[in-house]
Amino acid sequence: YFVARSNFSSHTPTTTAKPKKKMKFTQTVLSTALFVAAGSNTCAAFILTPPSSLARLQTTTAGASSLGMVATNEVVEGDAVVTRPKRTRQERLQAASKGLEVHVVGLSIHHADVEVREKLAIPEAGWNAASNQLTASGEITEAAVLSTCNRFEIYYAAPDAREAMACVTRILAERSGLPVSALRKNLFMLSGDDAVWHIMRVAGGLDSLIVGEGQILSQVRQCHLHSIESDGCGGKVLSRLLENACVAGKRVRSETAISKGSVSISSAAVELTEMLSMQDLNLPFSEARLAVVGAGTMTRLLVTHLASRGLKKISIVNRSRGRPEELAEQFPDIDVEIKLMDDLWDVVGRSDIVYTATSSVDYVIDKHLMESNGVATGRPIMLVDISVPRNVGEDSSDVPGVIAYNVDDLKAVVAKNTAMRQKEMIEATNLLKEEADAFVGWRDSLSAIPAINRLQERADQFRQEELKKAQRKLSRANLSEKEMEAVERLSRGIVRKMLHGPMSHLRKSESVEGKAATLKELTAMFRLEEEANGRRSNNAGRRTRRSNK
Numbered sequence: 001y002f003v004a005r006s007n008f009s010s011h012t013p014t015t016t017a018k019p020k021k022k023m024k025f026t027q028t029v030l031s032t033a034l035f036v037a038a039g040s041n042t043c044a045a046f047i048l049t050p051p052s053s054l055a056r057l058q059t060t061t062a063g064a065s066s067l068g069m070v071a072t073n074e075v076v077e078g079d080a081v082v083t084r085p086k087r088t089r090q091e092r093l094q095a096a097s098k099g100l101e102v103h104v105v106g107l108s109i110h111h112a113d114v115e116v117r118e119k120l121a122i123p124e125a126g127w128n129a130a131s132n133q134l135t136a137s138g139e140i141t142e143a144a145v146l147s148t149c150n151r152f153e154i155y156y157a158a159p160d161a162r163e164a165m166a167c168v169t170r171i172l173a174e175r176s177g178l179p180v181s182a183l184r185k186n187l188f189m190l191s192g193d194d195a196v197w198h199i200m201r202v203a204g205g206l207d208s209l210i211v212g213e214g215q216i217l218s219q220v221r222q223c224h225l226h227s228i229e230s231d232g233c234g235g236k237v238l239s240r241l242l243e244n245a246c247v248a249g250k251r252v253r254s255e256t257a258i259s260k261g262s263v264s265i266s267s268a269a270v271e272l273t274e275m276l277s278m279q280d281l282n283l284p285f286s287e288a289r290l291a292v293v294g295a296g297t298m299t300r301l302l303v304t305h306l307a308s309r310g311l312k313k314i315s316i317v318n319r320s321r322g323r324p325e326e327l328a329e330q331f332p333d334i335d336v337e338i339k340l341m342d343d344l345w346d347v348v349g350r351s352d353i354v355y356t357a358t359s360s361v362d363y364v365i366d367k368h369l370m371e372s373n374g375v376a377t378g379r380p381i382m383l384v385d386i387s388v389p390r391n392v393g394e395d396s397s398d399v400p401g402v403i404a405y406n407v408d409d410l411k412a413v414v415a416k417n418t419a420m421r422q423k424e425m426i427e428a429t430n431l432l433k434e435e436a437d438a439f440v441g442w443r444d445s446l447s448a449i450p451a452i453n454r455l456q457e458r459a460d461q462f463r464q465e466e467l468k469k470a471q472r473k474l475s476r477a478n479l480s481e482k483e484m485e486a487v488e489r490l491s492r493g494i495v496r497k498m499l500h501g502p503m504s505h506l507r508k509s510e511s512v513e514g515k516a517a518t519l520k521e522l523t524a525m526f527r528l529e530e531e532a533n534g535r536r537s538n539n540a541g542r543r544t545r546r547s548n549k
Contacts, residue, residue: 100141100237101161102443104195105168105187106153109209112186114408118389119176122147123359127226130154131233139167142235144227144242146202148219149265149298149388149407150209155199155223157237161191196439199241200432203249205258206425209410210268211418212258215301217249237446241439248435255431258424266301266357268413269386270309272405273353275413280403281352281380288382291315291351293344293365294358295323298386300330302355307331315339315347345373353382356391366393376400451519452503458526459495467491 107117122130127145134143134156142157154172158164172187173180190198201207203220224242227234234242253259277285290306292299295318303314313335316324321338328336339347348354348365356364363369365383370376376399383404385392396404418425467488474487502522 100157100159100235101192102155102157102195102237102241103161103164103189103191104153104155104198105165105172105189106146106151107186107188108151108153108207109408110207111188114388114390114406116176116178116183116186117150117152119178120147120152120172121149121389122152124222124226127223128229128231128233131227132231134168134171135233137167139163142238143233144223144238146219146223148216149386151202153202155195155238155241157235165189193436193440196241196436196443197432199245200248200436203245204252204428204432205249206252206428206432209407209414210264211414211421211425212253213264214253214259215264215297217246217253220249221246237443240442244435244439248432251431251435252428256424256427258421258428264301264305265386265407265410266298267305268410268417269355269384269405270302270305271413272410273355273382273384274309276403277353277382280382283352283380286310288352289313289315289350290353290355291317291347292355292357293317293391294356294387295327296357296359298357299323299355300327302357302386303327303331303334307334313337315351317341317344317347345369345375348373348381349375349377351381353384356383356385357387358391359387360391361389363393364391365396367395367399370396370399370402376402451523455499455502455522455526459499463491463495 107120109117122145124147127147130145131143134140134154139160140156140158144155146153146155154168156164156168169180169184169187173183176183198207199220203217205212205214205216208216220242224234224239224246226232227242228239273288274285277283277288281288286309290311290313292302292314295316299316303311306314311334315337316327317339318324319341321340324336324338328334328338344364348370354365358364367376375381378400380401380403383392383396383402385404385406388407390406392404392406394404396402470487471484474484479487505518
């Protein structure tokens with residue numbers, strides 16, 4: 001065990017509509033560092049935890065990333081191990097009605113280099129585990145993770161923004177292995193309406209490297225679906241936000257022309273190699289020998305775009321034959337050569353352009369591997385890496401004749417794509433604003449729930465009091481049980497209709513200031529605060545009498 005004391009104070013401007021405002025926090029952390037040293041079949045990890053609550057860690061098995069480590073809900077307090085119960089979905093839904101603000105923290109291709117993004121990348125299967133880690137300590141009520149090749153973002157809702165931000169930053173620093181000071185230089189942080197607007201732009205494809213690309217909407221949809229799973233941490237607010245974002249993304253693509261002729265990362269990579277083939281290889285693109293490492297979704301899109309350019313033959317290298325054989329069936333007009341990873345260097349050695357698109361967390365190709373496998377011969381080879389984490393090491397460009405590109409090198413294609421879509425972007429922005437306003441109106445209506453509950457309780461109390469008085473008089477009329485039930489229903493119906501107008505007015509979308517004024521007026525009009533104070537006084541009196549006994 002090691003004890004370390006760290007002090008940090010940082011100022012990070014938020015990219016909001018009011019750029020003068022800055023998010024600032026100063027925190028002194030007295031941490032206990034726990035080093036878990038594992039054997040040859042497990043990973044080792046280093047994590048900082050508060051001294052009062054030392055998180056017990058679970059290590060991942062061989063082949064898994066050490067970043068996959070998850071904190072359990074067991075904590076050490078003194079000498080005892082205490083299990084903190086995970087908040088149920090119902091508890092998170094109830095918390096949402098008490099006024100939770102939405103925040104987003106993350107990094108994207110616009111703010112951070114691929115070297116930083118790959119340190120935080122989480123495979124989709126681990127999104128919910130990461131969300132549970134974020135909500136385990138209690139500072140964060142709801143959380144959802146979105147991790148793609150171009151962005152890593154955490155959406156969360158919390159009652160205390162400063163504590164939640166400190167929690168998120170600490171966990172991200174632990175996962176990435178980067179110091180907090182270095183990490184915060186790459187992060188963007190948005191809160192409230194700015195966070196809502198950001199996810200709308202993301203789902204609409206306006207924040208993508210390739211404006212209008214469709215893959216991001218599918219990824220946001222998966223983020224939403226994971227958040228509402230039994231082990232998800234979406235809650236009432238975040239799940240509604242992500243659902244609205246998916247609706248917004250669908251509207252943008254169906255009601256504007258922003259997705260027509262748009263390109264994905266895969267097609268941008270094809271366009272880049274087509275544009276630079278003569279310059280880098282002194283060879284027309286149509287004559288180049290092509291190969292791709294990996295056989296997932298990115299490869300399928302890649303082959304689709306290559307086929308549209310008249311591709312006749314391609315080599316696919318993969319760990320197994322299943323997916324490549326499926327691709328061969330999907331593209332019967334293309335001669336697909338299927339090779340396993342054992343034949344990787346044979347394929348690289350005879351190819352002119354090699355695309356890499358695997359989920360490996362380690363480099364598939366780098367300088368040392370090329371030299372040791374005899375492909376560093378000085379012959380021109382173009383390596384195009386469209387994976388995050390990267391599959392091609394930076395030092396590959398040091399090999400004579402090798403020209404390596406990654407997703408950050410697609411800027412020229414992106415600029416051309418964006419210029420062609422300016423008009424559609426304006427139309428899309430207007431649609432996204434409609435959906436953002438709809439969510440904000442719904443979110444603000446949550447603040448009226450306590451007042452609506454008090455109003456209903458107050459009215460029902462009056463109804464019951466008056467009904468009891470009437471029942472004493474009606475008892476002499478010898479009314480039947482059904483007739484008395486009719487009187488009961490009549491009283492409920494009158495109250496319900498009388499309250500319909502005030503409650504509808506409270507729920508309807510308006511400015512925050514207007515809603516606050518309406519709440520104040522109705523609270524005073526129906527003396528709701530007096531009723532609440534009266535209940536608190538009665539409860540206190542009962543507790544005092546019990547204690548005296």
